Amino acid sequence: MDSTAGTLRWNLERPFLTGRFYQEIKVPTHTTGSKPFSMDFFSRGTDNVIGSYPVSVQELLVIDDLLSALVGIEGRHISIKRVRGKEGHVIFQIDPSMDLALQELTQRIFPLCEDFVLICQFVESKSHFKNGLVNHAFAAALRALLLDYQAMVAQLEHQFRLGRLSVQGLWFYCQPMMGSLHALSIVVEKASSNNFSGSAMLNLLQSQAKAMAGDNAVRSLLEKMTQCASSAYLGILERWVYEGVIDDPYGEFFIAENKSLLKESLTQDYNAKYWQQRYSLKEGIPSFLTSVAGTILTTGKYLNVMRECGHNVQVPLSENSKLTSFGSNHHYLECIKAAYDFASSELLNLIKDKYDLIGKLRSLKRYLLLDQGDFLVHFMDIARDELAKRLEDISVEKLQSLLDLALRSTAAASDPCHENLTCCVERTSLLKRLTALKDLECAYPPHLNKPIPDSDDQPEPLSITGLETFCLNYKVQWPLSLVISRKALTKYQLIFRFLFHCRHVNRQLCVAWQVHQGFRAFNTLGTPILRSSILCRSMLKFINSLLHYLTFEVLEPNWHLMHDRLRTAKSIDEVIQFHDFFLQKCLKECLLLLPQLLKKVEKLKSICLHYAAAIQLLIPSIYVPEPDAAVGSLGLDRSKPRRSQSRNQQLNLAAESSKICDSIMKFEKEFNAELQSLVPILSNSSQAEPYLTHLAQCILGVGSEQ
Numbered sequence: 001m002d003s004t005a006g007t008l009r010w011n012l013e014r015p016f017l018t019g020r021f022y023q024e025i026k027v028p029t030h031t032t033g034s035k036p037f038s039m040d041f042f043s044r045g046t047d048n049v050i051g052s053y054p055v056s057v058q059e060l061l062v063i064d065d066l067l068s069a070l071v072g073i074e075g076r077h078i079s080i081k082r083v084r085g086k087e088g089h090v091i092f093q094i095d096p097s098m099d100l101a102l103q104e105l106t107q108r109i110f111p112l113c114e115d116f117v118l119i120c121q122f123v124e125s126k127s128h129f130k131n132g133l134v135n136h137a138f139a140a141a142l143r144a145l146l147l148d149y150q151a152m153v154a155q156l157e158h159q160f161r162l163g164r165l166s167v168q169g170l171w172f173y174c175q176p177m178m179g180s181l182h183a184l185s186i187v188v189e190k191a192s193s194n195n196f197s198g199s200a201m202l203n204l205l206q207s208q209a210k211a212m213a214g215d216n217a218v219r220s221l222l223e224k225m226t227q228c229a230s231s232a233y234l235g236i237l238e239r240w241v242y243e244g245v246i247d248d249p250y251g252e253f254f255i256a257e258n259k260s261l262l263k264e265s266l267t268q269d270y271n272a273k274y275w276q277q278r279y280s281l282k283e284g285i286p287s288f289l290t291s292v293a294g295t296i297l298t299t300g301k302y303l304n305v306m307r308e309c310g311h312n313v314q315v316p317l318s319e320n321s322k323l324t325s326f327g328s329n330h331h332y333l334e335c336i337k338a339a340y341d342f343a344s345s346e347l348l349n350l351i352k353d354k355y356d357l358i359g360k361l362r363s364l365k366r367y368l369l370l371d372q373g374d375f376l377v378h379f380m381d382i383a384r385d386e387l388a389k390r391l392e393d394i395s396v397e398k399l400q401s402l403l404d405l406a407l408r409s410t411a412a413a414s415d416p417c418h419e420n421l422t423c424c425v426e427r428t429s430l431l432k433r434l435t436a437l438k439d440l441e442c443a444y445p446p447h448l449n450k451p452i453p454d455s456d457d458q459p460e461p462l463s464i465t466g467l468e469t470f471c472l473n474y475k476v477q478w479p480l481s482l483v484i485s486r487k488a489l490t491k492y493q494l495i496f497r498f499l500f501h502c503r504h505v506n507r508q509l510c511v512a513w514q515v516h517q518g519f520r521a522f523n524t525l526g527t528p529i530l531r532s533s534i535l536c537r538s539m540l541k542f543i544n545s546l547l548h549y550l551t552f553e554v555l556e557p558n559w560h561l562m563h564d565r566l567r568t569a570k571s572i573d574e575v576i577q578f579h580d581f582f583l584q585k586c587l588k589e590c591l592l593l594l595p596q597l598l599k600k601v602e603k604l605k606s607i608c609l610h611y612a613a614a615i616q617l618l619i620p621s622i623y624v625p626e627p628d629a630a631v632g633s634l635g636l637d638r639s640k641p642r643r644s645q646s647r648n649q650q651l652n653l654a655a656e657s658s659k660i661c662d663s664i665m666k667f668e669k670e671f672n673a674e675l676q677s678l679v680p681i682l683s684n685s686s687q688a689e690p691y692l693t694h695l696a697q698c699i700l701g702v703g704s705e706q
Helices: 055-069 100-126 133-161 167-194 199-211 216-243 263-267 287-308 331-354 357-367 374-382 396-408 416-420 430-436 438-443 486-517 528-568 572-589 595-618 633-656 658-685 692-703
Strands: 078-082 090-094 255-257 279-281 421-425 470-474
Touching (some): 055 078, 055 100, 055 167, 090 100, 100 133, 100 167, 133 167, 133 199, 133 216, 167 216, 199 216, 199 287, 216 287, 255 287, 279 287, 287 572, 331 357, 331 572, 357 528, 374 396, 374 486, 430 486, 470 486, 486 528, 486 572, 486 595, 528 572, 528 595, 528 692, 595 658
Antiparallel strands (some): 078 090, 255 279
């Protein structure tokens, strides 16, 4: 902003009209003993020195000059000189030939004159628009005080004209104003040297008032000045806490608005800082608002959210709710608290009722936390071939159409929120995705703090497919994106990917188990089929125990805990806090923030998948064709001995096949070794992380069967 914006040019170009002429004229550098500068140089030439007059005449002359000096004007024998290096400071000098007693009394009055000049210059300089509303208000209060002071000087001049004023009397009448103007000059000097404005100016006034606690008159004056200066500031505060609007043309308010942060970033950017940084506290909070600065910030933020939703709301106002002043009764604190309670309850009701926050969270639980599994089973059946492809060969559009078909064909069709579901295919594995989210590393417990290797050093598996990278997305609209932000959705997706892959492993092992069931009616004792059947059962128990732990020991209890907390939440910040805590706790208890355990579990799942694939390939390789069954009951009865004979031939071939025996023993050895390596880790960690006790019991139960 231009320094002269809104200020008339003649106010700067014609200083004789402003009372600052003695500062605007350049003072020449004088040598020792030279005569100080005087305005009489332009008008009267050289007069006789005052010492040449009798003392009685000297007193009359000095009183006349003092009355001019009290309003910042030079006299015949009193001159004004600028102080070098101190902007705005002047000193008053008197003719040294004056009577010494008169000089002593006169010099006692000079500090009052100097304080007046300093305050006058502050009033003129801080009245410019660029200096802010607080300085404007303070300058206006000072100007009103100076009018009273000038009225006093006029009354003294009247007494002088009547011949009733002596130097002693003048000194006596100036006493009440000397303390007040001196205290104000200290404030003015500090404010000018530090270029204070806004909150800094209010803090300076308040601190000076407290420092003058021993002088009631001066303290009351400074408190009055503080009230006057804060009136404009309280007007800004009132609009913020009652309307959610920052009306701060000079940047004096302690809340800053970052307009570059848009609410749309909440659904797009994982690291979006909209809620934390769109409105934030600045340095220099007024001392009387320090204790409630956070409440003030939050109140306006809540009102802004409602306005962004098109829900125009304003805190109900009354005569008692006006923020016109602050004082020892702390009424302004009660007004701020009432505004916060109103804004908080209104926004919470809006999000809970109109935008159905709890319903949206239930929908996320149903789909992304796999609370409703029928649509997923159907989807995995019809999308099996597409998901088995490599990443670059997968058609996301086809997956989306299959997902829509699965949703419409199951119980999810009755849920209106299912239309918010979309599918996506990530480009990295779960482990690598967790590594990329650096902010999750802070959750690693100290005893399990082996980080996952950097993503640059960790190559992707060559056989990664859509089964490892498939993910669901959920469309969230404002203002629900405050709670269900992109970061929150990403955490839901991490849990979904882990659960989805566990379900996939379970399905593959079930297929392998069905292959073994074809030999249930035969004697498999001593054959690799029996050994493989036992191994398949152990793998199934492991993956089922893991799924049971994730669903009933982690997700369900934590969900109900969050749900109960949300019902008693008193603000949207508490809702965000409870929801974030739920997700963080689920991530941790689902092992996603414990890299050492997660890598072990991923290794076990990989062994299970390889085993299931091998069984489906190896056992059909020993298949012996059965004779065609004859039509009719007689033909069916004759085929039974032949089918039994074929199965026995398969068992004999399997027993003789070294490839099958070696493969099963290799899988059994790898699975048992990885499973046993989990036991000490879980046992040692269960004391520090109690939630691992349930998982340890499941794993130990599976391991004890081996």
